[in-house]
Amino acid sequence: MSATAGPADPSGLAKDAGAVRVLRRWLGGFVVLAVLVFLFYLPWWVLLSSGTDWPFPIVLGGTVLFAVVFLAFPVMMVLGHGRRRQDWAARIGDTVLGxxxxxxxWSxxxxxLRVALIILGVGGPAGARAVAVGVAAVALGLLVWGFTEAMRLPRVRRVEVTVPRLGHGLDGTRVVVLADTHYGPIDRAGWSAGVARAVNALDPDIVCHAGDIADGTISQRRGQAAPLGTMxxxxxxxYVTGNHEYFGEAQGWLDHMGQLGWESLHNRHVVVERGGDGLVLAxxxxxxxxxxxxxxxxxxxAGALAGADPDLPVLLVAHQPKQVGQAVSAGVDLQVSGHTHGGQIWPFNFLVRIDQPVVHxxxxHGERTQLYTxxxxxxxxxxxxIFAPSEITLLTLRSSA
Structure with a gap:
């Protein structure tokens, strides 16, 4: 005798789906906690333990400092980057993360190095302390230098790119590429104005912003973004959107850039001409x-290139380098992207390379397509x-002749 299966119980399915979501949240939280513990534990071990035999007050004070920062860090990140968007908290949390x-x-x-010294028989408190002091000194020096590099006006990087299909009338076209300005919790309105002056000094034919304008709402970052209107x-x-626009007001930033005098290439293209020759900007x-x-x-x-003359060369602006696969299929001549920051803080560039085809x-890519990151x-x-300097890029386009 066979049993007939009845209809599925919708309430049971909903409960199962809810249980899966809860399990995923708990699992995700556990992974984040494990990573944080490891990030904080290893520096604590190298600097204060690992056979250093520091006096007890130093070990106690250092341990308390690590514990307080460890507990405060997630609170600052939630306050700073969650719904409340408290810039003071974001500044603290972001700095601690770096x-x-x-x-x-460096730990x-x-x-x-500590293990190697032990193997070589140069262990003991003296060796452990030397390693701890060395790690602390190198980290401090790199952080001071890295902060200076982050806050300074970006250097201009000049690159010539031969585009075989480019007409002679457009030979020498000067394309300035900006990306990942990330106006954020630290008010960089003065820095932004300096970038605008540097761009104007380059006397560009075309300026591209490859996305990630800001972290925060337009009302929060309006002052920092204002100099974009003077370029x-x-x-x-x-301009095209980056992934960070989609954490907030993507359509709002598209509209705002239009108000600042930029063409928002929201899956569309424009054609620029000089000397009787044309270039598709998609x-x-x-x-x-x-x-x-x-x-x-x-x-x-496909929508961005719809209606474009197939005989004209194409310069595509796309935020992420990994979008180059579609560019190759579409026969794009040159793609410009950002997103990677060159790794920003070594050795993060190696992790970026796992996700993206190019870091900078x-x-x-393919027979025709070139990518500048x-x-x-x-x-x-x-x-x-750290070991990943910021840049304002000047691409000079050359025809094959």
Missing amino acids: VIWVLFA VLGGV RSRLAKV GVDDRTAASSGLVGHRADL GLSR SRGTGFWGPPFR
Whole structure:
């Protein structure tokens, strides 16, 4: 005798789905907690333990400091980057993130050195203290230098790019690329004005902003973004969204950039001409746009190139380097991107390389397509740049002749 299956119980399915969501949240929270514990524990071990035999007051004071910062860090990040968007908290949390990352990275090297010294028979408190002091000194020096690098006016990086299909009339076209300005909790209105003056001094034909304008709302960052409206170009100023726009007001930033005199290339293109020759400037939304839920937001390269003359060369602005795969398929001549920050704080560049095909610089993909990846004009989060300098990029386009 066979049993007949009844209809599925909707309430049971809903309960199962809810249980899965709860389990995922707990699992995600556990992973984050484990990573934080490891990030803080290793520097504590290298600096205060690992056989250093420091006097008890030093160990106690250092341990208390690590514990307080460890407990305060997630609170500052939630207050700063959660719904409340408290800039003072974000400044503290972001700075702590940068400091602990640098300490962790160099503690890894210090730990390796410590083990090597033990193997070589040069152990004992003296060796452990030497390693601890060395790690602390290197970290402090790099943090001071990294902060200076992050806050300074970006250097201009000049690159010539040969675009075989470029007409002679456009030979020598000067394209300035900005990306990842990330106007944020630290008020950098003066820095932004300096960037605008530097761009204007380059006398560009085209200016591209490859996304991630700001972290925060337009009302919060209006003053920092205002100098974008003072930038000048002969042919066009174009902008596309980055992934960080989709943490807040993506459509609002598109509209605001239009008010500042920029062409927002929201899956569309414009054509610029000089000397009887044309160049298609196309732009697409960030690859995360579709998951934002905003109506009409997604990376649509076919839509961006719809109606474009196939005989004209194409310069595509797309936030993430990994979007180059679609550019290759579409026969794009040159893509400009940002997103990677060049790693921003060494050795994070190695982790970025796992996710992106290129970390920075000019690269070739397929027979026709070239990609230029900017290290970024500003910085995200931690106010440090270590072995990954910021840049304002000047691309000079050359025809094959």
